[in-house]
Amino acid sequence: MSQNLKIQGGRSDFASMQDRDRDLLMSHLAAFWGEYREHSAHGRVVPFQSQISLSNILNEDLPQEESSAEELFSQVTRLLRDYTVKTASPMFLGYVTPPATEMGVFADALTSIANQNVSFATLSPIGTAFESTAISWLHEIVGMAGDNGGILTSGGSEANLYAMAVARRWALGSDFNTLGYAGSGKQLRIYCSDETHHSIDKAAMVLGLGSNNIVRIPVDKYHRIKLDLLVKAIRRDQDDVRYQPLMIVGNAGTRMCCAFDDLGALRSIADDTKTWLHVDAAYGGFFRLANSYPKHLNSLGDADSLIIDPHKLLFVPYDCGALLVRRRSDLSECFGGAEGEYLEPTLSEGMVNFANLGVQLGRSMRGLKVWLSLKRFGANAYGMEIDRLLSLAQTLKGILESDKDFQLLGPVEGTALCFRWRGLSAPVDRVNGLNSAVRRAVLQRGVAFVDEVSIKGKVGMRVCMTNFRTRPEHLGRLVQEIRAVAKGGH
Amino acid sequence: MSQNLKIQGGRSDFASMQDRDRDLLMSHLAAFWGEYREHSAHGRVVPFQSQISLSNILNEDLPQEESSAEELFSQVTRLLRDYTVKTASPMFLGYVTPPATEMGVFADALTSIANQNVSFATLSPIGTAFESTAISWLHEIVGMAGDNGGILTSGGSEANLYAMAVARRWALGSDFNTLGYAGSGKQLRIYCSDETHHSIDKAAMVLGLGSNNIVRIPVDKYHRIKLDLLVKAIRRDQDDVRYQPLMIVGNAGTRMCCAFDDLGALRSIADDTKTWLHVDAAYGGFFRLANSYPKHLNSLGDADSLIIDPHKLLFVPYDCGALLVRRRSDLSECFGGAEGEYLEPTLSEGMVNFANLGVQLGRSMRGLKVWLSLKRFGANAYGMEIDRLLSLAQTLKGILESDKDFQLLGPVEGTALCFRWRGLSAPVDRVNGLNSAVRRAVLQRGVAFVDEVSIKGKVGMRVCMTNFRTRPEHLGRLVQEIRAVAKGGH
Numbered sequence: 015m016s017q018n019l020k021i022q023g024g025r026s027d028f029a030s031m032q033d034r035d036r037d038l039l040m041s042h043l044a045a046f047w048g049e050y051r052e053h054s055a056h057g058r059v060v061p062f063q064s065q066i067s068l069s070n071i072l073n074e075d076l077p078q079e080e081s082s083a084e085e086l087f088s089q090v091t092r093l094l095r096d097y098t099v100k101t102a103s104p105m106f107l108g109y110v111t112p113p114a115t116e117m118g119v120f121a122d123a124l125t126s127i128a129n130q131n132v133s134f135a136t137l138s139p140i141g142t143a144f145e146s147t148a149i150s151w152l153h154e155i156v157g158m159a160g161d162n163g164g165i166l167t168s169g170g171s172e173a174n175l176y177a178m179a180v181a182r183r184w185a186l187g188s189d190f191n192t193l194g195y196a197g198s199g200k201q202l203r204i205y206c207s208d209e210t211h212h213s214i215d216k217a218a219m220v221l222g223l224g225s226n227n228i229v230r231i232p233v234d235k236y237h238r239i240k241l242d243l244l245v246k247a248i249r250r251d252q253d254d255v256r257y258q259p260l261m262i263v264g265n266a267g268t269r270m271c272c273a274f275d276d277l278g279a280l281r282s283i284a285d286d287t288k289t290w291l292h293v294d295a296a297y298g299g300f301f302r303l304a305n306s307y308p309k310h311l312n313s314l315g316d317a318d319s320l321i322i323d324p325h326k327l328l329f330v331p332y333d334c335g336a337l338l339v340r341r342r343s344d345l346s347e348c349f350g351g352a353e354g355e356y357l358e359p360t361l362s363e364g365m366v367n368f369a370n371l372g373v374q375l376g377r378s379m380r381g382l383k384v385w386l387s388l389k390r391f392g393a394n395a396y397g398m399e400i401d402r403l404l405s406l407a408q409t410l411k412g413i414l415e416s417d418k419d420f421q422l423l424g425p426v427e428g429t430a431l432c433f434r435w436r437g438l439s440a441p442v443d444r445v446n447g448l449n450s451a452v453r454r455a456v457l458q459r460g461v462a463f464v465d466e467v468s469i470k471g472k473v474g475m476r477v478c479m480t481n482f483r484t485r486p487e488h489l490g491r492l493v494q495e496i497r498a499v500a501k502g503g504h
Numbered sequence: 505m506s507q508n509l510k511i512q513g514g515r516s517d518f519a520s521m522q523d524r525d526r527d528l529l530m531s532h533l534a535a536f537w538g539e540y541r542e543h544s545a546h547g548r549v550v551p552f553q554s555q556i557s558l559s560n561i562l563n564e565d566l567p568q569e570e571s572s573a574e575e576l577f578s579q580v581t582r583l584l585r586d587y588t589v590k591t592a593s594p595m596f597l598g599y600v601t602p603p604a605t606e607m608g609v610f611a612d613a614l615t616s617i618a619n620q621n622v623s624f625a626t627l628s629p630i631g632t633a634f635e636s637t638a639i640s641w642l643h644e645i646v647g648m649a650g651d652n653g654g655i656l657t658s659g660g661s662e663a664n665l666y667a668m669a670v671a672r673r674w675a676l677g678s679d680f681n682t683l684g685y686a687g688s689g690k691q692l693r694i695y696c697s698d699e700t701h702h703s704i705d706k707a708a709m710v711l712g713l714g715s716n717n718i719v720r721i722p723v724d725k726y727h728r729i730k731l732d733l734l735v736k737a738i739r740r741d742q743d744d745v746r747y748q749p750l751m752i753v754g755n756a757g758t759r760m761c762c763a764f765d766d767l768g769a770l771r772s773i774a775d776d777t778k779t780w781l782h783v784d785a786a787y788g789g790f791f792r793l794a795n796s797y798p799k800h801l802n803s804l805g806d807a808d809s810l811i812i813d814p815h816k817l818l819f820v821p822y823d824c825g826a827l828l829v830r831r832r833s834d835l836s837e838c839f840g841g842a843e844g845e846y847l848e849p850t851l852s853e854g855m856v857n858f859a860n861l862g863v864q865l866g867r868s869m870r871g872l873k874v875w876l877s878l879k880r881f882g883a884n885a886y887g888m889e890i891d892r893l894l895s896l897a898q899t900l901k902g903i904l905e906s907d908k909d910f911q912l913l914g915p916v917e918g919t920a921l922c923f924r925w926r927g928l929s930a931p932v933d934r935v936n937g938l939n940s941a942v943r944r945a946v947l948q949r950g951v952a953f954v955d956e957v958s959i960k961g962k963v964g965m966r967v968c969m970t971n972f973r974t975r976p977e978h979l980g981r982l983v984q985e986i987r988a989v990a991k992g993g994h
Contacts, residue, residue: 026975051523051617078882080880086876098620117573126613129821130822131591139551139589140587143558147564168866170865195685195714213863219682221684222684223684224684348710374823375660377823386580391521394569394570482516
């Protein structure tokens with residue numbers, strides 16, 4: 015240590031700044047919250063032109079001196095107003111990025127004020143209880159029998175990675191944690207449809223299984239995995255000395271068209287082949303709350319593990335995903351073996367230490383926003399809203415089907431629609447380029463946010479009904495906007 | 505899909521509830537924020553007795569109907585007041601769990617209101633810019649030359665896991681992502697001191713390297729890794745056909761005594777042995793802002809990768825960690841290979857798509873709280889505060905050294921102290937049990953929060969000076985409390 019340690023010791027300037035900041039920020043927060051919502055309702059959805067200059071706006075060195083809270087407040091709220099994509103706009107229809115409820119925002123604010131670390135029950139008793147209850151309610155929603163095993167994560171990608179790690183540990187036994195891949199000869203194989211989310215490939219890369227060992231099976235016209243081809247692929251690998259079939263990944267809401275695999279059939283195949291059944295229900299799991307949910311969701315809870323994202327259809331702010339498992343011990347045996355010397359055995363009887371069920375040790379109190387959202391609105395209101403979104407999707411489907419300028423690119427079973435501007439019977443390559451340009455121009459004009467998709471070589475656009483502010487008239491406006499852009503010569 | 509899809513279509517009840525909720529919650533939030541701080545300053549730190557009954561309090565089935573926002577507000581604020589550990593109390597001195605600043609809370613509230621997904625620049629231009637700037641400022645703080653590569657994570661455990669994955673990809677080349685461990689014969693070896701955080705073991709387990717391949721090297725009396733033993737261990741493995749040395753993990757703030765490895769020497773050893781140098785500076789990296797920082801931190805920026813946690817000494821709320829790398833391409837080559845069909849190439853020129861630098865796809869706007877905190881307080885104020893915390897640690901060290909009832913269990917170079925109640929020359933086993941009981945009773949009485957530690961078989965307590973509200977008089981109160989409990993017959 016250097017020699018000139020100053021003994022200051024007394025009251026910290028940091029501490030004395032907090033009370034002043036709190037009063038000031040609170041009054042500003044109240045103003046900003048309403049103004050930002052107003053702006054989101056009526057302003058541009060996408061601040062597109064500004065993107066390239068953004069790095070200049072924030073291009074400064076590490077600040078050495080303090081700034082006044084007043085000035086900073088003006089600066090930051092201007093930046094947020096001008097340069098965020100307005101996910102709360104009724105015309106935001108991209109990805110699976112629903113708006114957050116105000117109760118979700120409120121829960122996040124409480125979470126930050128209390129600043130709990132939900133790693134050990136001793137460090138946050140109520141945070142642990144909120145998360146445990148949230149997990150058990152998610153179990154009820156998906157209909158999973160078992161001991162309410164699970165953990166909240168940052169989202170679906172992390173939860174899919176956890177699930178693959180858990181299945182591997184289950185298949186390879188207790189030595190795997192200590193020995194790793196040393197000496198294990200066979201390559202573990204994972205089976206899923208070719209419409210499965212790429213987070214599965216990323217998980218295989220990070221965990222060291224290798225993305226080549228993701229076996230992608232074609233889908234039928236409903237975008238469901240072809241069961242006969244799946245069985246054939248597993249049987250073929252079982253007969254190959256290089257391979258060991260590990261898990262089947264089913265979809266409850268594919269990433270493009272929100273299609274649903276036949277989960278009951280996947281359960282039987284997993285039983286027959288002694289593989290682990292994991293279901294990606296990040297998006298579609300909550301459809302079970304609706305009256306009109308796709309029938310294959312009846313078997314959702316029979317999976318060995320599944321993921322479901324509260325930051326999708328529970329409308330909680332980013333980020334919040336969840337992994338649910340039928341046996342909690344599968345999680346703790348995978349992640350609990352390295353607790354080290356932070357021991358908190360006696361102070362948390364009957365409560366879970368979530369640090370032992372996943373990778374994170376510093377863990378924010380995500381359970382509160384799930385708990386508070388389900389308490390505020392209740393399962394019935396969520397169900398009605400999801401029915402409304404399913405109905406909106408059918409409404410747009412009807413509009414597009416009756417309009418010769420548009421072409422649907424896949425089935426519409428859930429709340430996502432993939433389609434394209436058909437153009438004037440141009441060759442495929444020109445239609446692809448046209449749709450890409452149209453989508454880009456829609457974003458540039460700032461009126462709406464839609465995705466670009468490519469399905470079997472056909473480039474188009476994707477709209478996802480996950481927005482409780484979107485009404486039928488907004489769909490008309492979207493179709494009008496796309497037509498205006500496309501006919502405008504792009 | 506079932507047959508009875510109701511066409512509702514119109515305005516969503518969900519949408520209409522938001523404006524009412526916002527006004528109500530905003531007024532309640534203002535009241536709660538101040539009250540909770542007041543309660544944290546003067547109330548119990550630990551609500552210990554209540555833990556066992558908590559699962560009963562929240563023991564209800566999934567709510568079907570809505571609750572009024574008013575009732576819910578009363579219920580949740582009562583639960584938070586009564587059952588959180590008060591990390592904002594000046595007597596909270598456990599783990600490395602500093603209090604959050606009000607500016608950090610404010611930033612989180614803005615983040616939740618704007619609800620950005622900082623995965624692709626197109627989805628959140630300003631969120632991407634905040635995170636990029638935050639990463640470049642963290643590079644400045646640690647003195648890392650390079651191209652400002654890095655990503656914000658949930659915390660140090662996730663960041664350590666990323667670093668190990670990045671080093672592995674660097675060592676094994678581009679085929680690793682697709683092939684995984686198939687056919688790769690050698691076990692990758694990781695070297696670190698036996699005071700290194702167990703998240704390294706967990707990462708090795710999850711990534712499939714196996715915790716047996718973590719080679720733990722003894723420390724000297726300053727808790728620094730013994731360099732000669734480190735070199736010997738690497739050379740021995742280089743001569744063994746089973747092994748391939750992969751990375752050295754240095755510590756800038758060990759988890760127990762906050763000791764600092766000789767990072768300059770580790771850099772030379774890594775160069776000589778062609779291994780990757782990673783440094784765990786989750787806690788100690790920010791000490792570089794202080795006048796009186798440990799000299800080994802001069803070489804911190806020479807690492808190939810390092811982690812540093814803004815939810816530690818930047819006082820931002822949970823959760824926020826960071827991984828910094830010298831070459832951004834090391835990150836993108838490890839994590840960027842599975843982007844799938846969510847393509848956003850043209851809309852984000854010159855900006856990073858953070859989804860390609862890590863596992864998460866749904867990513868909250870963590871960059872804002874780092875940016876806003878450094879803007880508000882500036883590097884100098886953080887430096888002064890860390891000097892004050894270092895000084896507080898020396899003050900407590902002086903108190904404990906001059907008191908025959910206490911015994912230090914390790915060096916005090918940073919802001920953590922490990923010590924124990926010595927008792928009356930009892931046998932070691934009884935002193936261990938006594939210290940465990942004393943610590944537990946301290947928590948039960950609720951006056952202070954300290955950890956339990958075990959160092960070389962000696963059980964004791966640990967205090968971590970990371971709290972800007974803690975003043976010298978609180979240390980006196982802590983010592984008094986421990987003495988009262990210990991002499992009270994535990």
